[in-house]
Amino acid sequence: MQISFYTDNSAQDFSFKDHTLFPEAPYRCPFKDCSMPVKLKKHGYYSRFFISKIFTGFIFLRRYICPVCGRTISMLPMFCLQGFQYSGIDILNLLHELYQGGISLRKLIEQTKSKLPTLERRHLNYYRKRIVKNRNLIQYVLNLISPEFIFAGSIPENQNWVKTFLEKVQNLHPHVFLLDFSLHIGKQFMTS
Numbered sequence: 001m002q003i004s005f006y007t008d009n010s011a012q013d014f015s016f017k018d019h020t021l022f023p024e025a026p027y028r029c030p031f032k033d034c035s036m037p038v039k040l041k042k043h044g045y046y047s048r049f050f051i052s053k054i055f056t057g058f059i060f061l062r063r064y065i066c067p068v069c070g071r072t073i074s075m076l077p078m079f080c081l082q083g084f085q086y087s088g089i090d091i092l093n094l095l096h097e098l099y100q101g102g103i104s105l106r107k108l109i110e111q112t113k114s115k116l117p118t119l120e121r122r123h124l125n126y127y128r129k130r131i132v133k134n135r136n137l138i139q140y141v142l143n144l145i146s147p148e149f150i151f152a153g154s155i156p157e158n159q160n161w162v163k164t165f166l167e168k169v170q171n172l173h174p175h176v177f178l179l180d181f182s183l184h185i186g187k188q189f190m191t192s
C-alpha cells in the first residue's frame with residue numbers, strides 16, 4: 001500500500017535516504033482487514049525512478065511495516081503517482097496547457113524537450129485516456145472535495161469534461177488536488 005503525504009520538500013531532497021522528510025509511522029494499521037491499533041515500525045526504504053522538470057533520478061521512500069499482519073506501506077510525497085514515473089504535478093500542468101488550446105500536442109512536446117527529454121506524445125495521450133477511463137471515479141472525488149464541482153458531472157462530452165476537470169485542478173493547485181484526492185479515497189486519480 002502507498003500513502004500520499006504533503007511535503008514542502010523537493011523531489012531532489014528525496015534522492016537521499018532521509019527519515020526526517022517523512023511523516024511519523026501511523027498508530028493504526030491502514031489495512032482495513034487488520035486495523036490493529038499498533039504503531040507501525042520502520043522498514044527501510046523503497047527506491048523508485050522519478051521524472052520531473054526540475055529533478056530526474058532515484059528517490060527513496062520510507063517504508064513502515066505492521067507488526068501484526070506483516071504488511072508494508074510506502075510513504076509517497078504528493079507529487080509522486082503510484083505506477084507512473086512522471087511527476088503528477090508536471091502531468092497535470094502539461095495537460096492543462098494542452099487543453100487550454102492554442103498549442104498542438106507536437107508543439108507542447110517540442111517546447112518541453114529541454115526539461116523532459118524523454119516525454120513523448122504517447123505519454124500524454126495515455127494520460128488523457130486514463131483520465132477519461134477514470135471519469136466516474138474522479139468526478140465522485142471532485143464532488144467530495146467541493147460541491148461547486150458537482151455541475152461538471154453533467155458535461156456530456158468527455159474531452160470537454162477533461163478540460164473542465166483540468167481547470168478545476170489548476171484552481172485548487174495541482175499538489176492540493178493530488179493530496180486531497182488520495183486522502184479521500186486512498187487511491188490516485190490515474191489509478192487503474
Ligand SMILES: [Zn+2]
Binds near residue numbers: 068
Ligand atoms: Zn496490520
